[in-house]
Amino acid sequence: MKKAVSPFENTTFRRLFAAQITSLIGSGLTQVALALLAFELMGVHAAIVLGFVWASRVLASVIFAPIFGGLVHRLPRQSWLIGLDIGRAVLVLCLFWVEDVRLLYLLIFLINVLSAGFTPVFQAVLPDVLPDEAVYTRALSYSRLAYEMERVLSPALAGIALFVMSFHALFLLNALSFVVSAILLSLTVFPAMVVGERTGGIWHNISFGLNAYLQTPRLQGLLALHLVVAATGAMVIINTVAYVQGELGLSEQATVWVMAASGLGAMIAARLTPWLLENHFNDRNLVLIAGVIMLLPLVPLALTKPDVISLAILWAIIGFASSLVLTTSGRLVTRSCRKADRSAYFSANFALSHLMWLICYPLAGWWGNLGTNIAAIGLGLVGLLGVLLAVWRWPVKDVEALKHWHEEMDHQHPHYHDEHHQHEHEGWEGEEPHIHPHHHHEIQHSHRFVIDEHHAHWPRH
Structure with a gap:
């Protein structure tokens, strides 16, 4: 078998990847700065602000991603992405002067709206840049790896930066990162757009991606697996602090290390996914097995009280399995649509996957208040439902x-x-x-x- 070439041999991908890395680092710094700004404005009630940050991200993705994805096929993608980067830079820069929590809410929501227009369109460009599926899969692997590394390393980078500057300056760095990303995108040669066949009105174009996605059996299966990712991921994000610091009586540092274990598992999976798909599994089998693996760590949590080392291993398993699904999802979306419709399909995937998180976040919090074991049982049942739906809706013989x-x-x-x-x-x-x-x-x-x-x-x- 001929070995697939590296995506980094493609100049366009190198610049797109550099733009992604740059904006990810900046966004990670802002997450830390937002927590500090929230405490400055709200004191012990800062959790309310941070809760709004999470809620607005999910709501903006669910509401606005299909709108942008349905209409962007009529616009030049390069100009669209550059414009959104510049818009995000301006909005993040405004955070430097925020002194009123209502203005903070508005700016956060607008930043998330622009991100909902940027991320899926950016994702839809990659298969045009790398038409060979094996090379594209490696690009997805590196993209997922970058995301997970940012999630693990950004708090450390922010901590180092805070030794030499105030947390307000982190907003300036994030704004600069978006400007650098825009410059990199402006220097990138984008593939020519394929003219689409859609000519209907605004509502037809907005609803097209969602309708098409929900009618495609393999994507119905993928959506069900997004429910599994959200159920297990919400367990990790929402209930780790209460379990580690409440039930085990450990420190904040222990919580950070346990959360980092999930990211480490995800990074390992991101690198292994191309090898697994090329040598051992087809897409359907790999992500269905990953769905089952995601649920296994919830069993000991429901029945026993794991120590912190065991919990870190369990979280790493969840991160590993969820990354297998998320890395493979780009292949499945690309395989399910025409080139001209990729932005609409990727935007639908972005919106519907965030809808699964919108369902699971409050469930994780509600059940978590009743006990970690109750949350593990409840979210485990939700995840099991997702796996069963995926097996049912996604045909075994997934012929094209x-x-x-x-x-x-x-x-x-x-x-x-x-x-x-x-x-x-x-x-x-x-x-x-x-x-x-x-x-x-x-x-x-x-x-x-x-x-x-x-x-x-x-x-x-």
Whole structure:
């Protein structure tokens, strides 16, 4: 078997990855600075502010990601991403002068809205840059690794920075990181956009990604596994502090190290995912096994009282398994859509996965107040439901080419001469893609099937 080349051999990917790293570091510094700013403004009630930070991130993703994803196919992606980076830089810079908690809430929400427009569109660019699936999988691995490393290292970097500057200066560094990211994006040669076939109104374009995603069986399975990731991840994020410092009576440092174990497990999985997919598992089997593995650490938590070392190992297992799902998800989304529709599909994946967190966060807090074992049982049952739904909705034989039927119709939209557009021209229609009235004969045929303008429903077999 020919070994896949490294994605870093691609200049465009190197610059995109550098932009991602830069903005991730800056965002990580801001998370620490926000906690300190919240304490300055609210004192012992700072948790209210931090709760709003988490809630606004999830709500902005659920509400605005499909809107941006449905409309961005009409805009130049490079300019869109650069504009959002500049917008985030300005908003983060404003945090430097915040003295009123209401203004802080507004700025945080707006930053998260812009991030909801940036992240999925950025994700949708990568498979255009790296069309070879093996190379793309390695790129997903590095991207996930960068995210997890930021999660583990940012508090340490912020702590070092605070030795020489005030926490307000961390906002300046984050603003600078977004500016550097924008510069890197401006120096990047983006692949030419493929003109899409969607011509409907605003609502049609906004709802397209969600409707298409929810009609695709493998993505239904992926969404169910996102529920497992959210259930187990919420257990880690919400209940670690209460268990380590409350039930075990240990220090804040112990909490930090236990949380870091989850990130370490995730980093290991991110590096192993390409090797596992190339040599041992297909996508479906790997992520379903990962879904089961995610649930196993909740069993000893429900039945016993693990010590801090055991808890760190359990959290590392959850981080490892969840990273297998999250790293593989990009392949599954890319496989399920046309090139022109990738932003809509990735935005739908971004929004719906955050919806799973919106469900699981309050459950983790509610059950956690009743006891760590109750939370483990409750969230374990939620995760088990997710695994069962994934097995049920995702066919074992996940073939891409499906036989299906088209009714006779007349319409017009931008199109290339693919398997659905074989017709005569009069000479005035121009180069492809072009728009003109055309006729579709009634036909039954088989090809790679995705939900798009010509395939509104998944075929039944």
